[in-house]
Amino acid sequence: MTTAHSTARTIVAVSERLVLTQPQEGDVEAMFAIHGDPETNRYNPHGPQRDLAQAQEMLDGFVADWARDAVGYCAVATREEPEVIIGYAGLYLYTLFDEQVFNLYYRFRPSAWGKGYAAEAARAAMAEALPRFPGVPVTARIRANNLPSRRLAGRLGLVADPEGRVDDEGQLIHRMA
Numbered sequence: 001m002t003t004a005h006s007t008a009r010t011i012v013a014v015s016e017r018l019v020l021t022q023p024q025e026g027d028v029e030a031m032f033a034i035h036g037d038p039e040t041n042r043y044n045p046h047g048p049q050r051d052l053a054q055a056q057e058m059l060d061g062f063v064a065d066w067a068r069d070a071v072g073y074c075a076v077a078t079r080e081e082p083e084v085i086i087g088y089a090g091l092y093l094y095t096l097f098d099e100q101v102f103n104l105y106y107r108f109r110p111s112a113w114g115k116g117y118a119a120e121a122a123r124a125a126m127a128e129a130l131p132r133f134p135g136v137p138v139t140a141r142i143r144a145n146n147l148p149s150r151r152l153a154g155r156l157g158l159v160a161d162p163e164g165r166v167d168d169e170g171q172l173i174h175r176m177a
């Protein structure tokens with residue numbers, strides 16, 4: 001006899017159409033489906049993840065971020081199908097140019113693009129986290145040619161660094177205005 005069971009996920013935020021949860025052990029296939037897809041890495045010079053081991057490494061990092069900082073990137077699903085992860089979005093606390101900042105992240109499977117999900121998830125993650133970390137600015141590092149991502153960052157209120165600063169990989173720093 002097989003026993004159907006589901007692992008309860010820790011909910012971070014619920015928005016109109018989406019539910020954001022903490023990444024957890026067992027998400028490795030969803031991680032790989034999204035990060036191993038060449039389409040979701042078109043602007044990433046490192047290319048897509050090559051195997052489940054790379055996805056596991058990234059997942060371990062996401063889980064560790066939550067354990068250490070009580071904030072981090074979230075798994076995103078629709079409220080209609082909460083067991084199906086369609087993307088990742090959220091905030092990672094780190095030091096950029098000697099300042100503690102959040103990095104805003106979003107990566108969704110292509111079938112979920114064009115519906116406003118990434119914007120909705122990013123807003124929900126920021127609404128949940130920013131009041132708990134007053135004064136920590138939101139930034140994002142985006143390649144100049146990644147126009148879909150830069151458009152989204154703009155819609156969320158981030159602007160390219162006026163001094164044109166880039167990170168060590170040449171990605172443009174964007175910051176909440």
Ligand SMILES: CC(C)(COP(=O)(O)OP(=O)(O)OC[C@H]1O[C@@H](n2cnc3c(N)ncnc32)[C@H](O)[C@@H]1OP(=O)(O)O)[C@@H](O)C(=O)NCCC(=O)NCCS
Nearest residue numbers: 040106107108113114115116117118119141142148149152
């Ligand atoms: C960046 C990325 C998340 C953007 O996804 P997206 O679906 O275009 O972004 P949004 O969630 O803001 O959706 C907006 C689009 O949905 C449309 N839309 C449809 N229904 C909508 C609704 N109810 N509300 C808002 N927008 C809606 C909008 O018209 C808009 O389309 P447009 O961009 O053609 O004008 C996606 O391209 C992606 O995952 N890329 C690969 C990963 C990546 O590059 N990440 C960034 C690394 S820096």
